[in-house]
Amino acid sequence: MASESSYYVPEQSRLPIFATIGMFLTAFGAASWINGGSSYIFFIGALAMATVLWFWFAAVIRENMAGLNSEQLKRSYVWGMGWFIFSEVMFFAAFFGALYYIRTFSLPWLGGEGDRGSSNMLWEGFESTWPLMVTPDAAVHGDAAKVVGPKDIIDPWHLPLLNTILLLASSVTVHFAHVFLKKDRRTAFNVWLGITVLLGAAFLFFQVEEYLEAYQHLGLTLESGIYGTTFFMLTGFHGAHVTMGTIMLLIMLLRSVIAHHFKPDDHFGFEAASWYWHFVDVVWVGLFIFVYVLGS
Amino acid sequence: MAHGPQPGFKRWLYTTNHKDIGSMYLWFSFAMFLLGGCMALVIRAELFEPGLQIVQPEFFNQMTTMHGLIMVFGAVMPAFVGLANWMIPMMVGAPDMALPRMNNWSFWILPFAFTMLASTLFMDGGAPNFGWTFYAPLSTEYAPPSVTFFIFAIHIMGASSIMGAINIIATILNMRAPGMTLMKMPLFVWTWLITAYLLIAVMPVLAGVVTMMLMDIHFGTSFFSAAGGGDPVLFQHVFWFFGHPEVYIMILPAFGIVSAIIPTFARKPLFGYSSMVYATASIAFLSFIVWAHHMFTVGMPIAGELFFMYATMLIAVPTGVKVFNWITTMFRGSMTFETPMLFSIAFVILFTLGGFSGLMLAIAPADFQYHDTYFVVAHFHYVLVPGAIFSITAGVYYWLPKWTGNMYNETMGKVHFWLAFIGLNVTFFPMHFVGLAGMPRRIPDYALQFADFNQIASMGAFLFGAAQIVFLFNVVRTVQGGKKASDEVWDNPEGLEWTVPSPAPYHTFSTPPSVR
Ligand code: HEM
Numbered sequence: 129m130a131s132e133s134s135y136y137v138p139e140q141s142r143l144p145i146f147a148t149i150g151m152f153l154t155a156f157g158a159a160s161w162i163n164g165g166s167s168y169i170f171f172i173g174a175l176a177m178a179t180v181l182w183f184w185f186a187a188v189i190r191e192n193m194a195g196l197n198s199e200q201l202k203r204s205y206v207w208g209m210g211w212f213i214f215s216e217v218m219f220f221a222a223f224f225g226a227l228y229y230i231r232t233f234s235l236p237w238l239g240g241e242g243d244r245g246s247s248n249m250l251w252e253g254f255e256s257t258w259p260l261m262v263t264p265d266a267a268v269h270g271d272a273a274k275v276v277g278p279k280d281i282i283d284p285w286h287l288p289l290l291n292t293i294l295l296l297a298s299s300v301t302v303h304f305a306h307v308f309l310k311k312d313r314r315t316a317f318n319v320w321l322g323i324t325v326l327l328g329a330a331f332l333f334f335q336v337e338e339y340l341e342a343y344q345h346l347g348l349t350l351e352s353g354i355y356g357t358t359f360f361m362l363t364g365f366h367g368a369h370v371t372m373g374t375i376m377l378l379i380m381l382l383r384s385v386i387a388h389h390f391k392p393d394d395h396f397g398f399e400a401a402s403w404y405w406h407f408v409d410v411v412w413v414g415l416f417i418f419v420y421v422l423g424s
Numbered sequence: 425m426a427h428g429p430q431p432g433f434k435r436w437l438y439t440t441n442h443k444d445i446g447s448m449y450l451w452f453s454f455a456m457f458l459l460g461g462c463m464a465l466v467i468r469a470e471l472f473e474p475g476l477q478i479v480q481p482e483f484f485n486q487m488t489t490m491h492g493l494i495m496v497f498g499a500v501m502p503a504f505v506g507l508a509n510w511m512i513p514m515m516v517g518a519p520d521m522a523l524p525r526m527n528n529w530s531f532w533i534l535p536f537a538f539t540m541l542a543s544t545l546f547m548d549g550g551a552p553n554f555g556w557t558f559y560a561p562l563s564t565e566y567a568p569p570s571v572t573f574f575i576f577a578i579h580i581m582g583a584s585s586i587m588g589a590i591n592i593i594a595t596i597l598n599m600r601a602p603g604m605t606l607m608k609m610p611l612f613v614w615t616w617l618i619t620a621y622l623l624i625a626v627m628p629v630l631a632g633v634v635t636m637m638l639m640d641i642h643f644g645t646s647f648f649s650a651a652g653g654g655d656p657v658l659f660q661h662v663f664w665f666f667g668h669p670e671v672y673i674m675i676l677p678a679f680g681i682v683s684a685i686i687p688t689f690a691r692k693p694l695f696g697y698s699s700m701v702y703a704t705a706s707i708a709f710l711s712f713i714v715w716a717h718h719m720f721t722v723g724m725p726i727a728g729e730l731f732f733m734y735a736t737m738l739i740a741v742p743t744g745v746k747v748f749n750w751i752t753t754m755f756r757g758s759m760t761f762e763t764p765m766l767f768s769i770a771f772v773i774l775f776t777l778g779g780f781s782g783l784m785l786a787i788a789p790a791d792f793q794y795h796d797t798y799f800v801v802a803h804f805h806y807v808l809v810p811g812a813i814f815s816i817t818a819g820v821y822y823w824l825p826k827w828t829g830n831m832y833n834e835t836m837g838k839v840h841f842w843l844a845f846i847g848l849n850v851t852f853f854p855m856h857f858v859g860l861a862g863m864p865r866r867i868p869d870y871a872l873q874f875a876d877f878n879q880i881a882s883m884g885a886f887l888f889g890a891a892q893i894v895f896l897f898n899v900v901r902t903v904q905g906g907k908k909a910s911d912e913v914w915d916n917p918e919g920l921e922w923t924v925p926s927p928a929p930y931h932t933f934s935t936p937p938s939v940r
């Protein structure tokens with residue numbers, strides 16, 4: 129093992145510049161696509177990004193297996209992942225904050241209540257309710273309104289409750305996997321990790337089910353006023369994170385099954401993925417409470 | 425490990441070396457400074473006289489917007505990251521940044537992001553024209569199509585900043601030489617540690633707000649539209665929750681630089697080191713609870729007005745502690761006035777002036793008069809130009825001999841200082857008066873009575889611009905050669921960076937030094 133005094137500084141690397149190009153093409157491509165252009169650049173960029181990240185992680189794993197990574201260097205990765213997750217927390221905080229502000233302040237004001245209730249002058253007849261089924265536009269313009277509210281909303285005690293159970297269970301199973309890994313019980317580790325991945329996939333399946341229900345039967349869409357806006361933004365952003373997390377855990381599973389990676393005392397790749405998973409789980413609990421239960 | 429740099433341009437593309445990356449950040453920042461500066465000169469040229477002379481109002485708005493965005497995200501922030509890259513590993517006795525490849529990635533994103541941002545100038549409908557604060561619905565319902573590119577440019581800049589911040593945190597917390605306890609760290613390291621926390625706390629919020637814009641513009645959501653139950657004021661709250669900490673991101677590292685320079689040239693240790701650390705931390709904390717002082721006139725409940733007014737005024741306390749400490753450090757010191765010191769002294773005086781106008785703006789009832797006038801423009805240029813920009817300039821002069829091994833030309837440095845000092849005051853001081861008299865900001869034309877002061881301001885701006893040419897010339901000359909600098913460079917300066925040779929070898933502290 130390398131000692132504290134030899135921190136491994138990689139000599140030179142093409143990875144970052146290729147990652148930059150991939151990221152740029154993804155961003156530029158997304159913008160052109162959304163603005164009505166073709167989607168090629170975006171997909172090329174995304175593919176390039178994924179490829180570079182693949183090689184990048186492979187390089188890091190190789191270095192670790194070659195014994196280049198001192199304890200100190202491993203701590204850098206730990207700090208890196210930890211604060212990355214914190215930045216994600218703040219990303220979600222922006223959307224949760226928006227929901228809070230709308231519900232506590234601006235919507236009641238629009239409805240004529242409280243300190244700034246005079247804003248109701250612009251939308252006479254609008255009443256503030258949550259979930260917001262009748263938008264200010266609909267209240268004033270009736271059938272001529274451009275933005276109308278949903279007909280109904282998702283019942284928290286069906287699919288969302290099931291999804292809560294699935295995701296909470298998956299946090300427990302990934303923990304079991306970790307325990308078995310530390311005890312060097314490879315098969316048990318693989319099995320529990322596999323179960324976690326399946327739970328994640330099941331969650332996503334039901335989330336898609338829920339979205340279909342919302343779009344096809346409830347009239348609950350991104351366009352159905354601020355309720356649909358906050359609902360889909362928060363759950364959709366979370367869903368994207370579950371997708372990422374599931375992919376990460378799946379890769380960890382494949383690394384373990386196919387390549388026999390991870391040692392009882394050296395498995396930060398897995399640990400980082402499981403941290404991410406716990407984080408996604410905690411966010412879901414917040415969503416379940418603030419978006420589904422208190423939102424109905 | 426003791427390899428030198430690779431020859432050729434690949435060195436810069438593939439490098440993992442904190443010094444290379446630091447230099448690239450600094451050069452990039454300077455390029456953006458010139459680009460943003462040219463836009464400012466377009467603005468000042470147009471405002472030289474009332475009436476429309478040079479540009480159309482539509483283009484004028486694009487200039488103010490791009491000027492602000494480029495200066496904030498392209499000039500000031502990358503310059504501080506560049507200095508952090510160069511100095512933090514040397515100051516804490518680390519062989520490099522903690523995550524060297526990610527470091528290179530953070531840098532290279534920037535030229536791409538700004539190419540994307542600048543390319544909007546050539547798009548149909550022109551560049552973003554809604555101001556650097558991009559308030560909805562100007563930036564959503566009424567925005568030019570290029571806003572989509574602006575949004576994605578902000579996203580990847582944010583990714584760059586977050587990765588940079590994570591790298592700095594990991595370096596400071598994990599890579600300090602044995603014996604370098606937290607309370608022995610130079611203040612530049614401390615202020616950057618705290619800045620990095622601000623960055624990872626608020627850059628994601630900025631990403632969040634531009635994402636909401638994207639959804640409103642292209643996917644039919646109603647975040648900022650009252651018709652659907654949203655609220656345009658929500659935009660302002662989220663933006664300024666990012667925006668106010670952002671202004672401290674642009675000033676805390678400056679505090680660190682000045683706290684390194686003043687003791688050297690006053691030949692006295694910094695007065696009140698630990699109070700500096702605590703003051704920085706309190707400023708950072710307070711910066712999260714004052715954001716709505718930018719929104720006093722938007723229509724908030726009275727309780728909100730009062731809370732944000734008093735919270736904002738509280739910031740003056742730790743800021744005052746800092747100013748007091750700098751002055752006390754100089755008090756009875758045997759001072760000399762080399763270029764870095766001149767810039768630092770000007771920093772202390774003029775930044776304080778900007779702080780005072782900030783206090784005036786913080787008084788909610790008075791802000792109804794000042795808001796959206798040139799007084800605000802004067803305020804933030806006083807904290808940003810002689811604040812952020814002067815501290816960066818001071819830092820460059822101070823550490824340039826360490827980086828290049830050569831002394832810069834002192835006379836030219838002083839000429840640069842005096843031109844910049846006079847130029848900036850001539851530019852921004854009159855803005856206080858036209859602002860108080862009611863001249864609104866962000867307009868291409870104005871009432872006749874403001875003409876005199878505007879002419880003065882425009883002349884000052886060109887002087888300030890010219891001063892930067894001297895700077896560029898001086899730096900290039902120093903990189904190429906010049907009088908050899910000693911390892912210590914200055915008279916007994918403090919810090920590990922002065923214990924290595926000048927120029928600093930490609931790899932420093934491959935084995936950690938021991939710190940008493
Ligand atoms: C004592 C410290 C400070 C106080 C009390 C203060 C207060 C304020 C207030 C109340 C405003 C809003 C004015 C308005 O729009 O009506 C403002 C604007 C601004 N301040 Fe400060 N400020 C302080 C320090 C700083 C610092 C250190 C910076 C940056 C380095 C800064 C940068 C800005 C900027 C950029 C704006 C204008 C944003 C815009 O509307 O475009 N301020 N300040």
Ligand SMILES: [Cu+2]
Binds near residue numbers: 667668714715718
């Ligand atoms: Cu502020």
